Amino acid sequence: MESEFVAWLRRHAPAHPQLTLGIGDDAALLSLLSSQCVVTSDMLMDGVDFVLSDCDPRRVGRKALAVNLSDLAAMASKPVAAIVSIAVPTTISLEVTKAIYDGLLELAAEYGVALAGGDTNSWRHPLVINITAIGEPPQRGVLTRSGARAGDAILVTGEFGGSILGRHFDFRPRVDEALCLHQRYDLHAGIDVSDGLSLDLSRLARESSCGAIIDASCVPISGDAFRLAERNPDRGSPLDHALSDGEDFELILAVSAETAERIVADRPIGVPLTRIGEFVAEPGLWLRSESGDCQTLTPRGYEH
Ligand SMILES: [Mg+2]
Incomplete structure (x- = not known):
């Protein structure tokens, strides 16, 4: 299942100008414009962040990436790439897994985010999806939580x-x-x-x-x-x-x-x-x- 799925994913993850080496090798190679990058990670779990049996799996994949993009937005950082790791219950079909990625890839395309890699495993437990997103800091530096002043x-x-x-x-x-x-x-x-x-x-x-x-x-x-x-x-x-x-x-x-x-x-x-x-x-x-x-x-x- 995994090699078939990875082959499917390689076909569906579009080329990206900053992804010098994408899915298929042991690790990815990203070209960044800055010497610093902004990194964030969010994990979504069936039963906590969504109920897989009650929703379109495309929306689950979309949400998993969207929450990470929201964190990059909070830093005023431009998203570049996402690393997606997913633990899929053995009870769901390959079609459902593909639908999760379809939702995710659609949003990635809208925001110019490269799918740089990740991991896919199956287990006898509910769906877990973890995404690490990488962004470029803006020219004037990232926005943080610590700069508010009295009177603002x-x-x-x-x-x-x-x-x-x-x-x-x-x-x-x-x-x-x-x-x-x-x-x-x-x-x-x-x-x-x-x-x-x-x-x-x-x-x-x-x-x-x-x-x-x-x-x-x-x-x-x-x-x-x-x-x-x-x-x-x-x-x-x-x-x-x-x-x-x-x-x-x-x-x-x-x-x-x-x-x-x-x-x-x-x-x-x-x-x-x-x-x-x-x-x-x-x-x-x-x-x-x-x-x-x-x-x-x-x-x-x-x-x-
Ligand atoms: Mg946040």
């Missing part, structure tokens, strides 16, 4: 909450948006929202040794968050979903108040950008109502 505005891309209704599979990693914003404006810090807006914001604030205030009325809440809250009012309001659901894969950025104003006025990317609050000197996280009252907000989201 909190800017976010897109909308939050209710991704479980489908967006956790079909989201667009904000790679082009991050590259464009980082090139045009002075971004102080950034993170992607994988585990929840409040939780990931608190992580960025902690790395920057500051705190953050979210203006409750400014948070862009997705239609899915409203649908979930309507279906099950006991599980929280639409705002609760937006603050804590996770897997939105949007970006949180720290920029000076003046830069935030310029970015919001310029609308430099096709995705909405919203100022949802500000960073403050005192460590902690608060939710501010329209009347100005601040309440302590416990960061909530998906804890691994």
Whole structure:
């Protein structure tokens, strides 16, 4: 099975200008423009990140790569290559495995990512797929979590909450948006929202040794968050979903108040950008109502 599959994969993994030596040898050879590369890795497991029996396997492959591209976006790094390792249950057919790769390769082609190699094994346990993605740092250096300063505005891309209704599979990693914003404006810090807006914001604030205030009325809440809250009012309001659901894969950025104003006025990317609050000197996280009252907000989201 493995040699047939590798032959299939060699035919389907397209050539890439930076992949000097691709699938078929003992290791790959990548040509990078910079002496540094950005590396990230994410592992997805059946039953935790998706339920294979309930979904199109193409979406699983797509998501496995997309979550890695979102991490590269958070660093304002241009994706170059992906190394894909997969442990496939013996109970699924070769066609399902190929479908997983089809979804992955389709997204790889959209973002110009080379499939540089990896490993395929089968076992008597649920599907596990691990991807290591490699990116180029931007000319002005990578964006990190640690550069936010008191007084900076909190800017976010897109909308939050209710991704479980489908967006956790079909989201667009904000790679082009991050590259464009980082090139045009002075971004102080950034993170992607994988585990929840409040939780990931608190992580960025902690790395920057500051705190953050979210203006409750400014948070862009997705239609899915409203649908979930309507279906099950006991599980929280639409705002609760937006603050804590996770897997939105949007970006949180720290920029000076003046830069935030310029970015919001310029609308430099096709995705909405919203100022949802500000960073403050005192460590902690608060939710501010329209009347100005601040309440302590416990960061909530998906804890691994
Ligand atoms: Mg991340």
